[in-house]
Amino acid sequence: MTPYQPTIFALATPPGKSGLAVLRISGKKAYALLQTLSGGRDFTPRMASVAALYAAEQATPFDTALVLFFQAPASFTGEDVVELHLHGGPAIIEAASATLLALGAEPAGPGDFTRRAFENGKMDLVQAEAIADLIDAQTRGQLEQAQRQLKGDLGELYGTWRKALTTIRAQIEACIDFPEEEDVINEALTALGPKVTSLTSQIHAHLQDHKRGERVREGLSIALIGAVNAGKSTLLNALAGEEAAIVSAEPGTTRDVVRVRLDLGGFLVELADTAGLRRSRHDIEKEGIKRARATAKNADLRILVVDSSDEEDCDAEVLSMLRDGDFVVFNKQDKLSGKETKRVIQSAAKLQTHDLSAKEGQNIDNFVQALEAHVTALLGAQESPSLTRARHRLALEETCRALSLAVQLLEDSPELAGEHLREAGAALGQITGEAGTEEVLGKIFSAFCIGK
Ligand SMILES: Nc1nc2c(ncn2[C@@H]2O[C@H](COP(=O)(O)OP(=O)(O)OP(=O)(O)O)[C@@H](O)[C@H]2O)c(=O)[nH]1
Ligand SMILES: [Mg+2]
Known part of the structure; x- marks a missing residue:
């Protein structure tokens, strides 16, 4: 059973007075909320419409705004999403927020929208981090790095390594499951050694980047x-x-x-x-x-x-x-x-x-x-993508440590080697979020701003 996910809302633009303020709503009730706010109108997905928006029981609208509806799963979060492009006055934002609260929507916490996008498979964890970096970018270098990461280059590289690891693990499992054919198995295990070593050296080379991405x-x-x-x-x-x-x-x-x-x-x-x-x-x-x-x-x-x-x-x-x-x-x-x-x-x-x-x-x-x-x-830009956070570095170091142990034990104790390879895969998977724990996710998304 999927846990209860409230419909959430938050300003996607900074608080204060502005020409426009974008209020974003995400969740199962997003479209129904838009209909209630607009006095029962229907909206076509991905079509901008102008709508008068009303607080409960009010005959005059609190604003006339441009509204957009993105139907699940074709939205940023993968859920139904509504964007209200309001006039950016505090009284309007207050009226919209109070109405949404009264209708049962909940204020979003830091990073909630991006977290939902991650949980609904819209992006991996490294791409979610790239969104935070994109918004924080102050220089061209930071922007280009975040864009590259958002495109998925880094996640793709780690995905390739995870795939290679899964193949090696499957081959070890096969050796453990059919121990009677000893010669064939010894040969197979010996052949796996260079594969593990090659993977370790690729990760090592990726780590020897003088912390370029972090810098x-x-x-x-x-x-x-x-x-x-x-x-x-x-x-x-x-x-x-x-x-x-x-x-x-x-x-x-x-x-x-x-x-x-x-x-x-x-x-x-x-x-x-x-x-x-x-x-x-x-x-x-x-x-x-x-x-x-x-x-x-x-x-x-x-x-x-x-x-x-x-x-x-x-x-x-x-x-x-x-x-x-x-x-x-x-x-x-x-x-x-x-x-x-x-x-x-x-x-x-x-x-x-x-x-x-x-x-x-x-x-x-x-x-x-x-x-x-x-x-x-x-x-300056390099051919292969750089890791950008200490979190990535620690997980990759852990991956290398587990791979080195695995290669030593491959022939004498394939079961133990298999266990270390599993650890290596888990460490690698933590970076992109395939093996993410609640603790890791909580830490990453709490560093986001509300509304991201
Ligand atoms: N003529 C000349 N004077 C300079 C130049 N650069 C600094 N000064 C003078 O040298 C003095 C010391 O300059 P600071 O910039 O305070 O030197 P500092 O290295 O920070 O000194 P401390 O903080 O005491 O270690 C000041 O009177 C400056 O105006 C320069 O290029 N030409
Ligand atoms: Mg000085």
């Missing part, structure tokens, strides 16, 4: 580091186009980590300004420096800012924080008379260097272009 979704983290007064905060402000961090000639101005979000080449980047690195006796500055080090360590990319007019060598400890691909900015070029020898730094890491003046804007455009090119190289 596109959550933003690439970049840390500005360097000695006090090098011009880190000035550079952050220049890149952000706003005075986000305090700039002053006093060394040790920045203490807390100041973060700004930027769109670099269509990708979301979180740029962090940090406290200048020096030996300090002040507790607050010491804490700031500790945070600066941690931010630099955890960032995806570091930009070391150096004051070109300062003759002192870069601190060896600061240099040791740099990794291949990191940037060095020789700042304050405007202060140089041109006679000085060019500054160099000694580092084992392969670094990209740029001469500029953050204060005067000299060469900043070239620097931004180089940074954009670097971010695009790290996050």
